[in-house]
Structure formats: structure tokens, C-alpha cells
Amino acid sequence: MDNLKAIIEALIFASEAPITVARIKGILEDIKEDEILAVINDLAREYEKRGGGITLREIAGGYQFRTDESRAPWVQKLKREKPLTLSPAAMETLAVVAYRQPVMKSEIEKVRGVDVSGSLKGLLERNFVRMMGRKNVPGRPIIYGTTVKFLETFGLNALSDLPTLREFKELEG
Amino acid sequence: MTDAAYEIKLDVFEGPLDLLLYLIKKNEVDIYDIPIALITRQYMKYIDLMKSLDLDLAGEYLVLAATLTHIKSRMLLPVSEEDEEEDEEDPREELVKQLLEYKAFKEAALGLDKMNILGRDVFGRDYSCDDTEKDEQPLMEIGIFELVEAFRRISRDAGQKDLMEIDIEKISLSDRINDIVDELEKRGELTFADLLGGKGNRMRLIYTFLAVLELMKLRIIKAYQAVPYGAIRICLAGR
Numbered sequence: 001m002d003n004l005k006a007i008i009e010a011l012i013f014a015s016e017a018p019i020t021v022a023r024i025k026g027i028l029e030d031i032k033e034d035e036i037l038a039v040i041n042d043l044a045r046e047y048e049k050r051g052g053g054i055t056l057r058e059i060a061g062g063y064q065f066r067t068d069e070s071r072a073p074w075v076q077k078l079k080r081e082k083p084l085t086l087s088p089a090a091m092e093t094l095a096v097v098a099y100r101q102p103v104m105k106s107e108i109e110k111v112r113g114v115d116v117s118g119s120l121k122g123l124l125e126r127n128f129v130r131m132m133g134r135k136n137v138p139g140r141p142i143i144y145g146t147t148v149k150f151l152e153t154f155g156l157n158a159l160s161d162l163p164t165l166r167e168f169k170e171l172e173g
Numbered sequence: 174m175t176d177a178a179y180e181i182k183l184d185v186f187e188g189p190l191d192l193l194l195y196l197i198k199k200n201e202v203d204i205y206d207i208p209i210a211l212i213t214r215q216y217m218k219y220i221d222l223m224k225s226l227d228l229d230l231a232g233e234y235l236v237l238a239a240t241l242t243h244i245k246s247r248m249l250l251p252v253s254e255e256d257e258e259e260d261e262e263d264p265r266e267e268l269v270k271q272l273l274e275y276k277a278f279k280e281a282a283l284g285l286d287k288m289n290i291l292g293r294d295v296f297g298r299d300y301s302c303d304d305t306e307k308d309e310q311p312l313m314e315i316g317i318f319e320l321v322e323a324f325r326r327i328s329r330d331a332g333q334k335d336l337m338e339i340d341i342e343k344i345s346l347s348d349r350i351n352d353i354v355d356e357l358e359k360r361g362e363l364t365f366a367d368l369l370g371g372k373g374n375r376m377r378l379i380y381t382f383l384a385v386l387e388l389m390k391l392r393i394i395k396a397y398q399a400v401p402y403g404a405i406r407i408c409l410a411g412r
Contacts, residue, residue, distance in 0.1 A: 013298070055295075066295040075296045084292035089187050091282040099281060111278055113271070114188035114233050124392050130410065131393050142391065153291045163284050166277050 004031065005039050012040075018062030018152065060151035061158065084153070093119040094128055094150075099165050101145035102132050108144075120144070128153065189237035190275040192219060197272075204272060207265055209248055213241040244268060315398045315405065317386065320365065323405050324382045327369045344377055349384035357394065357409045365396070365405035 011027065012019055024036050040063055044056040053071050057064055067075050076083055086094065093116050096108045108116050123129040128150045134140040146159070156162065186192045196215050197204055220238055247264040263269075289295045357363060368381050385407070388394040395410045 016298075057295075064297055066291070066297050069289045069294040072294045072296075076293075079292075079296070079299075084290055086286070088282065091286055092187055092278060095278050095282040095285055098285070099278070110271075111274055112188055113190035113237065113275060114231065127410070131391055154285060154288045155291065155295065156288075163281070165281050 004028075004035075005043060008036065008039050009043055012043075012056065012063050013065060015062075015064070018059040018064040020062040023062070057155060058157045059155060060148050064152075066155075087119070089114075089116075090119045090122055094123055094146075097123070097129050097144050098146050098150065098159070098162060101159075102135075102143040103145070104135060104141045104143055106141065187279075188231070189234045190272060191279070192216065192234070193237065193272060194276060194279070204276075205269060207269065209241065209245045209265060213245050216241055240268065315396050317389070319398060319401075319405065320382075320385065320389075320396060322402075323365050324369070324378075327366060328375070328378055344380050346380055346383055346387065349377075349380045350388060353381070353384055353388060354393065354409070357407065362406055362408045365407060368407070 007028065008024060011024055015023075021033050021036050021040070025031065025033050028036070040056070044058075044063075047054060047056045053068055054065050055068050057066050059066075092112055093108055096111050097103055100107060100111075105116060105120060108120070120129065124131070127147055129144050130147045132143050132145040135143050150156075151158070186195065193212070193216065196212050197207060200208075200211065200215075202208055202212070216238060220234055223234070244264045291297060353363075353368060356368075365385070368385065369378055385394070385396075389396060392410050394407050397406045397408070398404070
């Protein structure tokens with residue numbers, strides 16, 4: 001297929017969620033996955049080189065077109081709703097869940113030193129955090145983790161892409 | 174006049190640990206060697222100020238105040254000889270550990286905030302306006318009342334034939350919860366009638382209903398309905 005690149009570009013463009021290589025392969029049956037991946041990387045480089053308003057990003061295990069962050073002020077004007085914001089308290093709770101998952105509410109509270117019911121509820125409602133089940137200890141407390149929407153929102157491909165938590169020096173003595 | 178500085182900062186703290194970190198930074202002291210008397214004094218000043226301003230002082234602030242006072246008193250006590258022989262631990266150690274851990278996550282939170290956030294810094298294509306395709310039946314999320322109504326209808330249909338039933342199937346609520354989650358993971362979406370249907374055992378029906386309510390309360394599942402009295406569709410939340 002000579003126009004493979006154009007087809008893949010169209011698929012990524014038309015896909016609502018980040019599209020995975022496996023999904024593209026499902027559509028283009030006889031093309032190998034590494035070939036698709038090579039084309040995608042090629043495309044991403046083209047967009048980057050062009051330095052336009054759109055970038056091709058690897059998000060939550062798939063690929064998606066996104067506007068370039070330097071165009072944010074103008075795109076924000078286009079959008080009627082307020083840009084997404086999270087309070088510092090919500091951000092701290094989210095950080096603990098993201099780095100410590102699966103994590104219990106009591107563990108988050110121990111780190112933050114405050115009651116986290118409110119911020120946790122907000123994160124659940126906004127679908128950044130989900131309940132992963134219950135821990136098999138007395139009381140069967142609920143354990144929490146982050147969602148795919150969290151990855152998508154923060155532009156991460158996987159949880160391993162989170163910047164490393166600054167290790168804290170072990171106490172001497 | 175000096176109090177003005179406090180007032181500005183008051184609602185900026187995310188909790189007692191945050192306040193403590195601020196004091197350590199403001200005094201430019203070593204976090205591994207906190208001058209406990211000084212920091213405790215300043216911390217108490219903040220607490221008093223919060224009280225005088227009639228702010229809703231969270232209990233956690235008082236807990237840390239008590240911890241600080243306790244550490245301070247332990248440090249004032251002379252170290253007895255037996256203790257000296259043993260590897261006496263610094264009374265501040267636990268608190269320092271907690272502070273460092275909190276600090277790491279506070280920084281991580283700031284790091285998250287600096288990322289290119291979708292809907293703030295970067296934008297994807299907007300799909301919300303393609304309702305031509307979706308106009309078949311917009312789904313609305315439903316609450317407890319619709320569920321109760323549906324349960325009433327289904328349980329009525331299930332009839333009462335089990336008057337003579339003796340060997341009651343042993344079911345527990347947690348088993349039903351697990352079954353439903355398993356089923357949803359397998360099939361993605363179920364209707365409320367799917368779950369309640371089948372064998373018309375009243376006990377099972379009731380447990381299933383309670384399980385659905387519990388799962389909704391925990392936000393593990395979500396229920397949708399297109400029209401009033403229409404089929405209720407249930408799927409896992411967070412997908």
C-alpha cells in the first residue's frame with residue numbers, strides 16, 4: 001500500500017479515543033504491527049518538523065492528534081467552558097493515588113495529613129480515580145487507582161511515564 | 174501589622190504538614206534537624222490566629238500541635254544512661270519522615286500540574302457536537318428511584334411461587350457483588366433485567382438488587398436509561 005501513511009493518518013484523525021496499533025492492524029489486516037508503528041513514528045516526526053498547530057502524541061497506549069501547547073491561549077478562547085482545573089488539594093490526592101496505587105484512603109490521608117474524603121470524591125466524580133476493588137484485610141477497605149482518563153488528560157502513555165517521585169534521602173543514624 | 178502576613182497565608186495551606194513545611198522553609202532551617210522549640214512556637218501562633226479568626230480549624234492541625242509539643246517535651250528530658258547505651262532514636266525522626274514523604278508528593282502534585290493537561294494546555298478534536306449519530310436515544314444517568322421502580326416491576330413479575338421452597342440457596346451480598354462485577358467485566362454491559370431475571374428466587378432477587386445499589390453507591394457501576402421505564406443499562410464506571 002503506497003498510501004499507507006495517508007490511511008493511518010486518517011484513522012488517527014477520525015478516531016475518537018487514542019487509537020492503538022492493534023486497532024489499526026485490525027483494520028489494515030495484512031500490514032505488520034512494526035510497519036504500522038514505523039509509519040506512525042514517521043508521521044509524528046513530520047508533524048514535529050512542520051511545527052504547526054497539531055502534534056501527534058502517544059497517549060494511554062494509543063495515538064492521538066492534539067493541538068500544540070503553545071497555541072493554548074487561542075484554543076481556550078474557542079472553547080466556551082472554563083479550562084480544566086484541579087485544586088491543589090485534589091492535585092495532591094491525585095498524585096498520591098497515581099504513585100501509590102493501588103492505595104487505600106487511609107494511606108492517602110497518612111501522607112497528606114488531612115481528611116481526603118472531599119478531594120477523593122471529586123476525583124471519582126471526574127473519573128480520574130476509580131475504585132479497583134477491596135483489599136483483603138479486616139474491614140475490606142476500598143482500594144483506589146487512576147483511570148484511562150487520567151492518562152489521557154495528563155498526556156501519559158502509561159503510568160511508568162510519570163516523572164519519578166523524588167526519592168527522599170534516608171535519615172542518617 | 175505583622176499578623177497580616179499570617180492572614181494571607183492561612184487558607185493557602187493544604188494541611189498541617191504543609192504549614193509545617195512552610196515554617197521550615199521560612200526559617201531556613203534544616204529539615205533533618207528541625208529546631209523543634211522554635212517551630213512549635215510558630216506553629217502554635219498560627220493555630221491561635223486561626224482560632225481567633227474563627228476559622229473552622231480542622232482537627233488534624235490540633236493533632237500535629239500535640240505531636241510537636243510531645244516531641245518538644247521528649248527532647249527536653251535528660252537522656253538517661255541506659256537510654257544512651259541503647260541506640261536512642263531522635264524523637265523527631267518519625268515526623269521528619271512524614272514531612273519528607275509529604276514534600277515529595279507535594280512536589281509530584283506540582284509536577285502533574287505542569288504537564289500538558291488536556292482541556293487546558295492541549296486539545297483534542299471535539300466530538301461533542303456530532304449528535305446526528307447519537308440522536309437515536311440519548312442515555313441519561315439514573316438514580317436510586319428509577320432502580321427501585323424497576324425492581325418493583327421485575328419482582329412483581331417474578332411471582333410468588335416459592336411459598337414452599339425449603340432449601341434456600343445460600344447467597345451473600347459480597348458474592349453477588351463479585352458476580353455482577355465479573356459478569357460486567359466479561360460482557361461490558363448488562364441490563365438490569367438481565368441481572369434480576371432468570372430463576373425467580375426472591376432471595377436472590379433481593380440480594381442482586383442490594384448488590385446493584387451498593388455498587389452504585391461505591392461508584393463501581395453506572396446505570397443508564399434512555400426513556401422513563403425503558404431498559405436500564407448497567408456498566409462499570411471508570412471505563
